[in-house]
Amino acid sequence: MxxxxxxxxxxxxxxxxxxxxxxxxxxxxxxxLDSANTSHKPQAVIDAIATHYAEHNANVARAMHMLGAEATAGFEGGRAKVATFVGATRPEEVVFTKNASEALNLAAHTLGQHLGIGPGDEIVISVLEHHSNIVPWQLLCQRTGATLRWFDVTEEGRLDLAEADAEGLINEATKIVSLAWVSNVLGTVNPVADLVARAHAVGAIAVLDASQAVPQFGVDLPATGADLVVFTGHKMLGPTGIGVLWGRYDLLAELPPFLGGGEMIEVVTMERSTYAPPPARFEAGTPPIAQAVGLGAAVDYLTALxxxxxxxxxxxxxxxxxxxxxxxxxxxxxxxxxxxxxxxxxxxxxxxxxxxxxxxxxxxxxxxxxxxxxxxxxxxxxxxxxxxxxxxxxxxxxxxxxxxxxxxxxxxxxxxxxxxxxxx
Structure with a gap:
């Protein structure tokens, strides 16, 4: 044995x-043996969420009373912990969403507008992606007339880089490359630094789905060179209902809003609105407050391990x-x-x-x-x-x-x- x-x-x-x-x-x-689907939660995470609701429950940013200040501190404290955990240079690079799927949809919608994606442009993914890193890009191509292309895999289940090179998969027409860091099916760990470099060599934006990577090994997201990275809380011992979009702040500051509503604005008139800087620009409405507190507790737990x-x-x-x-x-x-x-x-x-x-x-x-x-x-x-x-x-x-x-x-x-x- x-x-x-x-x-x-x-x-x-x-x-x-x-x-x-x-x-x-x-x-x-x-x-x-189903932790790639969702992980279980340690008592520390369960307690953090319960304590928030029992002692600190209020809406964030709006309520100017004690509970509002405590809730805001817990929410933003969760953001700061996540930022440190993934190597972000500042907490404002961390955008909270409801899951990684929403984060990828946010990336597809905002990048499509920002880059002016249209006919003749190409978006590159791979055949081993989770549906969440396929469908948003399909929808973007359907809206804009762009072309979706993808890496194949070898018989061993790794990206076929040689075939991609032979076909010129990433080329001057490529505007976005979006790939999984770790396959949720095959377990394959992709060479993300090399793949990001290939994207940047032709002026493309590089997006990574790190949902299976962040729970398994230490990550330094800026060190990958990627422009945007998504992951989710519930696979890393945290609660359901919260995901993360990390991005280079200069890029986030250039992207348009994804959803409209409260707290993502600077000024609203009946004629037009102006928008808050990141991350608030991408966090319309009441955010996942207790979930951010719970995710912060999960980060504390993993950091202690x-x-x-x-x-x-x-x-x-x-x-x-x-x-x-x-x-x-x-x-x-x-x-x-x-x-x-x-x-x-x-x-x-x-x-x-x-x-x-x-x-x-x-x-x-x-x-x-x-x-x-x-x-x-x-x-x-x-x-x-x-x-x-x-x-x-x-x-x-x-x-x-x-x-x-x-x-x-x-x-x-x-x-x-x-x-x-x-x-x-």
């Missing part, structure tokens, strides 16, 4: 901080899972099969001894009956599955609380599932 190595160290420190992990599924302990320790655990537990799944009969792993330039999401297919492909939805239900929570489907990446020649896959994904015992529970449940469908 593979050596568990450092995969046991971090969970031993943190599992008691996550109350939901004490739950059971019938006779089985809960083995939650140390992102080097988080990354080391992610690599160790992923390596252990890859080894165990490679040993398991009938399992075929999609994407890279070792931990080099790989994140902690492993998608796979499962066949019986006579070659029958078990549908991921059936696998997911069978595993759930034995306490193992995974995801089955196309994981909001249908074009990638089509490219791989399959309809769907099963995905196991990890976080700071994932243990080798949970991986063993997964492998045992897969063997049970394979035997069941082989007999029936």
């Amino acid at each position: 593979p050596d568990r190595g450092d995969a046991t160290l971090l969970p031993a420190r943190v599992r008691a901080d996550f109350p939901i992990l004490s739950r059971r599924v019938g006779d089985y302990p809960l083995a939650y 140390g992102m080097d320790a988080v990354a080391a655990h992610e690599q160790a537990i992923t390596g252990y899972a890859l080894d165990r799944l490679n040993e398991a009969s009938g399992v075929h792993i999609l994407g890279p099969t070792d931990t080099k330039d790989r994140g902690g999401a492993i998608s796979f297919t499962l066949t019986t001894g006579d070659g029958f492909a078990i549908h991921p939805h059936d696998i997911m239900q069978m595993l759930d009956s034995r306490g193992v929570a995974v995801r089955g489907g196309h994981h909001c990446a249908r074009p990638l599955h089509k490219r791989l020649g399959i309809q769907a896959s099963t995905r196991a994904s990890f976080s700071v609380y994932t243990t080798p015992q949970e991986i063993d529970q997964l492998v045992d449940a897969l063997a049970y599932t394979r035997d069941f469908f082989g007999r029936h």
Whole structure:
């Protein structure tokens, strides 16, 4: 059996901080292996949100009383913590949205206007993107007449840079390049600094979807060279209902508003309006206040753990899972099969001894009956599955609380599932 190595160290420190992990599924302990979908929340995050509502609840920026000042301090404090966590040069580079999808839509709408995107212009993405980094750019092309182009992937599940170079994928017509830092299906870690440099070499804007990167390893967003980066709170131990758009401040200051309403304005008359500077310009209406407080608490928690320790655990537990799944009969792993330039999401297919492909939805239900929570489907990446020649896959994904015992529970449940469908 593979050596568990450092995969046991971090969970031993943190599992008691996550109350939901004490739950059971019938006779089985809960083995939650769906953290790429959403992570669980430590008690510190739960308490921060509850305390905000119990003691500090008010609207921000508007109420000039004690509670309003406390709520504003909590909200802006969350922004400052996020800014420090991702290496921003100033808190005003951090825009709060309701999720990463909204942040990408904000980027597509505002960049489309700012750059005057139109016929003859090209936008480049990749076939391994989450739908949230495909559909907004499709809609922009439909509105403007621009052309959408994309990187293919190699058989190993990495971006096919050689083919892209041969085809001149990124060229003088390219206006925007938007790519995932880490694939939510294959776990592939893309060479973002190189990709950003390719975009900038032709004068294009570079956008990164870091939703799977920020929870897994320490990031310095300005150091990537990217112009805009999005990620979400609920995958990094924080609450749902909050996402982040980070951007170079000089670019944010040039972009038009995305949504209109309260608090994003300077002056409103019946004839015209002028707009506040970033980030307020992009935060129309009542923002996710308690969520920002909770996200700040999640940042505090991850910072206390140390992102080097988080990354080391992610690599160790992923390596252990890859080894165990490679040993398991009938399992075929999609994407890279070792931990080099790989994140902690492993998608796979499962066949019986006579070659029958078990549908991921059936696998997911069978595993759930034995306490193992995974995801089955196309994981909001249908074009990638089509490219791989399959309809769907099963995905196991990890976080700071994932243990080798949970991986063993997964492998045992897969063997049970394979035997069941082989007999029936």
